[in-house]
């Protein structure tokens with residue numbers, strides 16, 4: 001037998017022809033292999049991006065003592081992170097502290113300490129609170145971290161080069177505690193609407209970000225991604241305010257030192273929002289973490305929804321960075337129906353919270369008692385009632401019945417079945 005297609009004694013050109021086809025077939029095989037390989041590679045990349053989940057909490061002010069309010073945000077983020085891990089997703093959970101600002105600087109100086117030294121001493125309090133509450137974050141970022149400083153400067157420079165940052169003069173009513181100026185409309189009888197303290201009239205040279213340029217972009221974003229502002233009942237408020245028109249906002253200060261220097265004018269330091277919000281992006285610039293941007297959800301309290309759904313996307317757009325998928329603002333907690341706060345002296349600290357019935361019951365109570373997004377009311381009696389009724393009696397009873405059945409009939413391991421969406 002001889003090979004089909006090659007006739008003995010046929011003319012030399014047909015050998016050549018056969019040889020050519022053979023080579024061509026090899027080329028085709030190689031080509032198909034390459035295409036298949038590229039396709040699989042893209043598929044893997046796609047699945048990876050589908051299979052990742054990035055959740056953040058706000059960065060907290062380290063000179064607050066961590067209390068119920070902080071715990072609520074962090075527990076919610078932790079539960080989301082765990083739920084996504086159960087679904088076999090690659091999860092990244094970011095939390096941290098906002099180390100800079102006038103308030104930190106003045107408190108440190110009053111205590112005769114350097115700001116960095118002062119802040120360093122406050123961080124363990126937060127880390128230990130999260131440990132006690134079983135919060136498993138992947139990175140604890142601080143705005144004093146070197147990589148953060150670098151990313152903030154890069155983004156400021158990009159926005160500046162795009163013509164979105166310009167020099168001006170800022171004047172207005174300022175609350176040191178909020179580190180924010182208030183407009184006449186927001187002021188309550190000449191006082192800060194949050195701290196109820198008298199406001200200072202300040203005037204200083206400052207760089208501004210051209211937020212006014214982004215009105216149409218933002219309204220389009222809210223339309224295109226209807227879940228960007230969550231929950232839904234807060235969405236319309238933001239849209240209405242943006243439609244009224246946007247004012248450029250101040251991005252730098254010269255009146256204090258404790259912050260990140262502007263790369264294009266070293267006299268100025270970056271003021272709150274450029275320094276703070278960018279932390280979410282910084283954490284994904286680390287090698288191996290790049291795939292986590294854009295964030296799947298920023299969990300925040302409702303007091304900072306404006307900055308996260310208006311300032312933040314406009315800043316990102318200016319710097320040419322992809323938008324996060326969602327900002328979810330939860331409500332506030334009252335304690336025995338009174339507003340919780342440092343000044344009210346009724347803030348529930350972490351040790352007290354977990355001292356009632358343990359960390360798991362505290363976590364359960366906070367997420368169970370109020371729809372996420374609404375305001376909640378805390379009372380020890382309610383926590384104890386849920387612990388006894390729902391955890392000890394109902395869940396405990398279920399476990400004990402199952403255990404009794406196991407004792408009676410024995411137990412066998414079943415095949416591991418993956419959870420499906």
Ligand SMILES: [Zn+2]
Nearest residue numbers: 175178192195
């Ligand atoms: Zn204030």
